[in-house]
Amino acid sequence: xxxxxxxxxxxxxxxxxxxxxxISELKxxxxxxxxxxxxxxxxxxxxFSKLEEEIYENMKPWDRVQVARHPERPTTLxxxxxxxxxxxxxxxxxxxxxxEAIVSGIGSFHGQPIxxxxxxxxxxxxENVRRNFGMPHxxxxxxxxxxxxxxxxxxxxxxxxxxxxxxxxxxxxxxRGQSEAIARNLVEMAGLEVPVLSIxxxxxxxxxxxxxxxxxxxxxxxxxxxxxxxxxxxxxILWKDPALAKTAAEAMKITxxxxxxxKIIEHMIPEVRGGxxxxxxxxxxxxxxxxxxxxxxxxxxxxxxxVDQRYRKFKAIGVFSE
Numbered sequence: 291x292x293x294x295x296x297x298x299x300x301x302x303x304x305x306x307x308x309x310x311x312x313i314s315e316l317k318x319x320x321x322x323x324x325x326x327x328x329x330x331x332x333x334x335x336x337x338f339s340k341l342e343e344e345i346y347e348n349m350k351p352w353d354r355v356q357v358a359r360h361p362e363r364p365t366t367l368x369x370x371x372x373x374x375x376x377x378x379x380x381x382x383x384x385x386x387x388x389x390e391a392i393v394s395g396i397g398s399f400h401g402q403p404i405x406x407x408x409x410x411x412x413x414x415x416x417e418n419v420r421r422n423f424g425m426p427h428x429x430x431x432x433x434x435x436x437x438x439x440x441x442x443x444x445x446x447x448x449x450x451x452x453x454x455x456x457x458x459x460x461x462x463x464x465x466r467g468q469s470e471a472i473a474r475n476l477v478e479m480a481g482l483e484v485p486v487l488s489i490x491x492x493x494x495x496x497x498x499x500x501x502x503x504x505x506x507x508x509x510x511x512x513x514x515x516x517x518x519x520x521x522x523x524x525x526x527i528l529w530k531d532p533a534l535a536k537t538a539a540e541a542m543k544i545t546x547x548x549x550x551x552x553k554i555i556e557h558m559i560p561e562v563r564g565g566x567x568x569x570x571x572x573x574x575x576x577x578x579x580x581x582x583x584x585x586x587x588x589x590x591x592x593x594x595x596x597v598d599q600r601y602r603k604f605k606a607i608g609v610f611s612e
Contacts, residue, residue: 300356303564306345309338346563349513351539351548355521357513358492362567364574366393366408366451369491372574373581374399374406382433386466389430391422391458394437396446400582405441407434407502408451411492425458428471431501435475438482447485447585450502455520457498472501479504480600483593487584489559489577490514490546491566506600507584508554510546511577512561516554517544554607557584 299307313334320327349357357363370377370393377397381388394407411424418424434450441448457468479486488505494516503516510516519527521535524542528534543549546558559580566573591599 298360298362300353300360302345302349302353302356306338306342309334309341313338342563350536351542351545352521352536354513354545355515355535355539357565358515360565360567361413363492364566364570365413365453366406366410366491368570369451369574369577370397370406370408372571373578374404377406380433380437383429383436385432386429389422389427389433390420391424391426391454392430392434394433396437399447399449399578399585402585403444403446405437405446405448406451407437407448408491409454409498409502411453422458424454425456426454426498426501427458427463428466428468431457431471431475434502435471435478438475438479438486442482442484445484447487447588448482448505449581450486450488450505452488452490452494452499452502452516453492454495454498455493456495457501469497472497475501476504480604481597482600483596485585485588485591485596486600487581487588489581490516490555491577495520504600504604506588506596506603507556509557509559509580509584510549510555511559511566511573512546513565514546515544516546516549517542 313331316327316331374397377395379393379395391410392407393410396403396405398404409424409426410421412418412421438448457463457472486505488503488508490510492514494503494514496518499516521539521542522532524538525534526532528538543552546555549555550558557580559577562569562572588596
């Protein structure tokens with residue numbers, strides 16, 4: 291990743307950055323010169339448009355991994371005020387403490403009361419330390435479960451925003467029951483009698499993502515990822531070389547187009563060109579419309595029908611032969 295004019299850009303975008311710089315240079319030059327370069331500028335702008343379309347319409351899995359990890363990519367707390375109204379954050383698991391790697395609370399969506407739960411990472415070192423880089427401890431998942439059960443009690447749909455490298459693997463988390471907390475969330479979410487909508491907005495890593503991912507529908511942003519392990523981790527295990535992460539990303543089928551094709555997710559949410567960080571407000575509007583459509587499909591189902599639909603959805607995942 292490189293930084294140009296205060297903006298962080300990715301390696302595969304470098305040709306665009308160079309061409310844009312050339313266009314800006316010519317425009318600046320024409321201000322102080324008598325020579326007419328308008329035709330050259332127009333030609334370069336047309337070339338830029340074609341190159342931009344070519345790059346963003348043919349992104350490789352590793353390109354999407356890089357976009358999903360972009361430090362300026364919108365987070366749960368970025369999206370909440372742009373999509374939901376009257377949000378009130380609720381804290382603590384009533385057992386140990388509050389985990390800031392998970393944000394949870396109540397709000398409204400088009401006038402309908404809902405519960406919102408999401409992973410929260412930081413955008414700089416200080417905030418990442420505070421949020422533990424978006425990797426929850428057990429109390430984070432227990433807080434999420436507390437809010438889910440509350441939502442079920444008051445018949446509120448649940449919206450989960452997934453954005454984590456994975457659950458925190460440290461000693462303290464294991465001592466406080468990390469595996470049990472994640473497993474309990476899987477069991478309890480499977481039986482919730484309210485609509486559950488899980489949306490992957492960045493990285494969806496391992497059990498840390500699954501703990502918010504047992505939904506009636508799973509949606510993914512176009513440049514997000516959803517996998518059992520990171521490409522670097524897979525490369526280390528398979529080939530003893532994390533440098534082969536790019537190869538692993540292709541083999542693992544972790545992108546939204548791959549998972550939609552395999553019917554693991556229900557919908558892929560389009561992103562603004564270049565990634566959500568280029569226009570968070572517009573991206574929030576696109577996500578809002580996707581949520582509206584999904585809730586329309588789910589709100590008419592009874593509690594029993596929601597549980598049955600969720601069960602059948604996950605039972606159908608995978609291909610096997612007898």
